Amino acid sequence: MIRLTTPITEDQIRQLKVGDEVLLSGRVVLSRDMGHKYMKEQKPEWLKPILENMVIYHCGPVVRKNPDGSWSFVAAGPTTSIREEPYQADVIETYKVRGVIGKGGMGKKTSEGLQKTGAVYLHATGGAGSLLAERCKRVVDVKMLEEFGSPEAFWIIEVEDFPLVVTMDSHGGSLHEIVAQQSQERAKALMA
């Protein structure tokens, strides 16, 4: 088990390999469909200090507003990452992001972006909304809540021992590609 705390250096990221299990702590920024389109098309400057050497989490949480005005995460597992494939590599490069958390894996373009900038794709267990919300310890801030709505906003949170598996590394490795290839071969045999 490897423990990592954000911000993360390129050196730390380059040491990670497909299959490594990671417990992540520190600050993480949530963003999904609307956020990625916005980052690629408008490249807002204000996000640069927030995202540099940080980790993006593909997640649209269920949130609760507390009587004192603060926010809590009620359920917060990963959403399907492949929808961000057209945007992810550009976002990683523009903002020097070191990691992307999601589920289901991503494609060739993102893999090339991970190699170029020095970043990894970290897989969380989909559907484990309650379990993962327990590791989201504090909501630090939220941006674009009005514009995007709560599932799509940039939630800036602190996580503790967030359980992840490296499924795409910065050297071109991808567990998703291996499983896809093997299952396609097996399907061919089943359909013969």
Next chain:
Amino acid sequence: MSECVVPTLTSNEVVASKSVLPAGWKADLSNLKGLDLTLPMLELLRRSTSRLPQDVIDALVKGRDAEEEGSRAFNTLNDMVRNIILADGNVSPLCQDTGTIIVWVRHPFGLSQRAAKQQIRAAVAEATKRSWLRPNCVEALSGKNTGTNMDPFHEGHPAVHFEEWDKPEVEIAVMQKGGGCENVGAQYRLPDAAIGAGRDIKGVRKCIIDAVVKAQGQGCSPGILGVAIGGDRVSSYEKSKELILRKLGTPNPDPKMDAFEKEITNDLNTLGIGPMGYGGNTTVLGVLVEEMYRHPASFYVSISYMCWSSRRGSITLKTNGEVSFD
């Protein structure tokens, strides 16, 4: 991390003690016009969002116990069981994607569907306010979130289906269908030259294998498949979704289809996709198939993919006023 988690949920008594229905609440079916479904619907949502059906839990545990202890597949299924226990204990959503809310109401003659729809909508809005549901209803093009889960045109969300039946009871079934798994559903038109599928059961089998391989882990495997053979484009997809309400492990009433379901489930579990697409022996928890009728020119195979967190449930309001959940 790898010890076997035992999936013990809170007792029925504890669940009942947390109910939004006041103690002794009774339905008065002698006055269908005065019947208010808001509270029973809210209680149904409270349970469906936080408490996974026992047959789904049993299938997940069976899958886990068939994986090599300590493997990534085993640990992932174990984490899923941990999540089930937590959500139930905390009455919090099992998954942050609380899905599209799909409701089926079966009722005797005399119930106002217009009033019932308003009451169901009120319950969904209240469940959203209580953070049991995520606001999942956005304008298609702008993406603007209504914040309440309400589609102002009363069409798309929540989706409510009504059917009048001969029984005196009122039954409401609900499904929370996540977006990730909805996106990997597929509809095939046979013959399909690309996958070599003809207009027979062998062709149907090829469609199912093709859809599961294309889905990989994206639909949060291990999935549950509803497969409708026949119908038109709409009725076929609709049936494929409704099929997911059937309990896993209950036999298909058609013995030939029952054998087919078992065989295709075993075949799919040799694909090696595994939980979350990490690799492993548990790719699907079950396949539920039904044959329909069709236009002679059309041959559709519609596949709805439900994630492992198959949130569904039903409530029955009986003539003696009793309320039962399943």
